[in-house]
Amino acid sequence: MSGKEYRTITDVKGPLVFLNKTEPVSYGEIVQLMLSDGSIKNGQVLDTSDDQVIVQVFEGTASVDRQTGVKFLGDVFKLPVSKGLIGRILDGAGRPRDGGPDIVADDMADIIGAAINPYSRQSPESFIQTGISAIDACTSLVRGQKLPIFSASGLPHNDIALQIARQAKLVGSDDDFVVVFCAMGITAEEYNFFVHDLERTGALENSALFVNLADDPAVERLITPRLALTAAEYLAFEHDYHVLVIYTDMTNYCESLRQIGAAREEVPGRRGYPGYMYTDLAMLYERAGLVKGKKGSITQFPILTMPGDDITHPIPDLSGYITEGQIVISRELHQKGIYPPINVLPSLSRLMNAGIGDGKTREDHKSVSDQLYAAYAQGKELRGLVAIVGEDALNERDLQLLKFADIFEHQFLRQSRDEDRSISEGTLDLAWDLLSNIDTKYLVRLDQKWIDKYHPNEKSGKEEE
Amino acid sequence: MSNENGLIYRISGPVVTAVGISPRMYEVVRVGDEGLMGEVIELHGDQSVIQVYEETSGISPGEPVIRTGQTLSVQLGPGLLTQIYDGIQRPLPKLEETMGVFITRGVDADGLDLEREWEFNATVKKGDEVSSGHVIGTVQETETIEHRVMVPPNVSGKVKSIKSGTFNIKETVCVLEDGSEIAMMQEWPVRHPRPFVQKYAPDVPLITGQRILDFLFPLAKGGTAGIPGPFGSGKTVTQQQLAKWSDAQIVVYIGCGERGNEMTEVLDEFPHLIDPNTNKPLMNRTVMIANTSNMPVAAREASVYTGITIAEYFRDMGYNVALMADSTSRWAEAMREISSRLEEMPGEEGYPAYLSSRLAEFYERAGRVQTLAGSDGSVSVIGAVSPPGGDISEPVSQGTLRIVKVFWGLDAGLARQRHFPAINWLNSYSLYPQALDQWYRDNIAPDFPEVRTEISTLLQIESELQEIVQLVGSDALPIDQQLTLEVARMIREFFLQQNAFHDVDTFSDLDLQYHMAKAILTFQEEAKKAIAGGGQLEDVVNVPARTDLMRGRFEKGYAERISDLVSEMSKQIDASMEAN
Ligand SMILES: Nc1ncnc2c1ncn2[C@@H]1O[C@H](COP(=O)(O)OP(=O)(O)O)[C@@H](O)[C@H]1O
């Protein structure tokens, strides 16, 4: 029922258009604006009443005037979905960007997405091996988790995300991941980097891309991730795919959110971001998971750059309150030339306990992870002390821990961009090797039975040489 | 009057304005062609402002709005336990049945199963005088919990007839002389506290099995506690530990605007966990409310009221109830979001000016009371707070701290060191110890309060010494102070740290806690003697029996072994001195 065209615009403010109208318009309805030069812009109803309708225009309001025609399309925003999305590149509003044909829809899916009934969820507990030791050992990822990368400008978060996308696998399963990639306001250069890498490894055929770049309309970014997640849900829950959603950069998304809030003259929350940003972000992040009776899954890797490297900034802060942990990239490690510069101390995987251990990774995983963490944390703290009092003031234990911190960074964290370490031989055995630089009596987090079994110097019937 | 119809005038997110009706404040109305449930929250000239508990997209001005004459209420009766509800008491399993795994809208569901039949045992007889709140019969609701059927509010008189037998919850089981009919189910408006005779000062601890909580910062049955902390510091794990191990008879757990998977975890885990007090699955005593972050905000706002009303109902039966709300900040944010849609004058950080009074009213519904039936019941309330950036100078934290009597301050630094529970022992507090000390003396050990004081003093001294160590290193301290540091380290690593995910360590009863604390003080005493007698600190600290004592807490049967382990440690320390 593509309805009547109105020419009743009264005000235009930032990305918002205000108009009077004659017939009822529904909340959330999609809108087309017909400009005098023949071009068309798209929008969505943000507020509706008998007297006034407020429309948010995705492509921005440049060239909109009082003569612009406005059509209400009688429906909320929907994405045509089908398996044919795989292998396609779409723009930030869901139109083909790869020169290919339109998607032949099997269904039209509402992009807002309904909440998963908490009673219908299934707990995520299948370990995903990323081949990156820092992640696999210390912040293990499981299928169905939402685990963001907290980074900052100039850091190699894209390399890490791509390495995860390339290497991620379930140990002992051939199920492959389908990647849904969602770009929000990133530069063309960053985008090309992603696309080339996906192409190089052949992953592109197994991916669906939704792309809004830095010079694309800012307000459109508010729908791009919703399109991507709608596609992900369709593939996961209608076609049993395991979907890995990478979206970047959440910071640009939040800026767009702030822009709309300001244009509506809303009372701002912290640092000018809207008070409902938590809820808005949750409507994206919570679209990860597993549900009863469906084989597929959605695992999310949102990437965000922390303004001013500040983890208490509202964007990382509100994200961290919703996601199931975070992987924090450190400028300090990056400057030391360590890749991947993952700071395991503020990093966390909340679902780790469910995904590791006997029968999943290895029986000693939890102990090893705790011990690595504790030793590195203490070693790192001692660096501060040494800077003041010098190494002479340290006792034997402290000296060993201090040295361990360096070993950990240079040998455990550091690996190359195509190095795919297996959890058992690659990561956990390496951890034992490195921990053997510390006297066993100081390794208080390790159970004796694991020491007996895995410690290179104590292993019963030492089989090395 | 109550089926008067109006029309939608405006829609802005979860807030809808209607014209053509004049409902009462907080009346429930049906909005739009789909009849979505909403609640009137403001009257403004001829406009009624409504918060809608379901998604509003696709709804248009001009659609109908219908009054119901009811205020937002919950159904109370057998069938609450083991259930999981959304914020407005719709059972989530029921929603799954009708909608599938995604929550769509426009579906109503009763809070209680109206068909199910229960075995009702009358406990009063014809001719007895009863009035509201009095128990007239019981139902074995779960394996462990007896549901006490009470006379509903504003009803009283002489029993004309009453029958035991099998009934559904709407059938009349009792008739009074004046003709009033009583069924097992009653309803109560969630925004009104349920009545009681009087409040008592709490004087019995709520035992949680969490050492730092029970020993240093105890909560009383009927008390209030706030747990503020940045993300990842342990709010949810702490709340879940309380839901699992605290010695309340009924637990109401509200997941308010938080993660879906956390509720799934509770649902998966609780049926398999055994309550140490009853030896039956914990699920038997639990009611859950899950209105996760992505579910409608208006229903999130309502969820805490739904939860506390259910808690009060069980309190009125004479039970000790514990309610956890994770997180009250999300509730406050829901208020903020609605308030801003109403274009109300904002207070601090955009929160409505009534934020602190709402918080106070909520926590005020906690307490130990004499019920209308004359028995003793309590509701303890534990609220998680999620301050932005972990900075508790913000309005929700401050509003909460002004009211609650216990502050468990989670600390990002401790969490980063994986010191769990990451409760900061230097700034946390409880105002209950004085009221509870007599109970400890009578039930645990006569010197319990003194032992606690010694432990907390040691931690205090440690923090002062640490400042010096930061400047000069620990080797520069005199030997007795070095020993104090070792003792304090033992308190932290052996006593305060407690691994929620370890089968054994997850719970320690108060007796064991006391013995562990005493073990530390024994170590201190023995070590002092040894050093005075010429022993080396290094040797004393490293006696193998001390390691055994400390590691032993992860093994089953520790409570029986601890005194042997302590004497062995003392023996070895003694010997280490003679070796010199
Ligand atoms: N008592 C505890 N024992 C062991 N680990 C804990 C404990 N408390 C918290 N943790 C760890 O900290 C993580 C975050 O805790 P959580 O309660 O989810 O934090 P919050 O709710 O404050 O964001 C958990 O996933 C767990 O790894």
Ligand SMILES: [Mg+2]
């Ligand atoms: Mg939490």
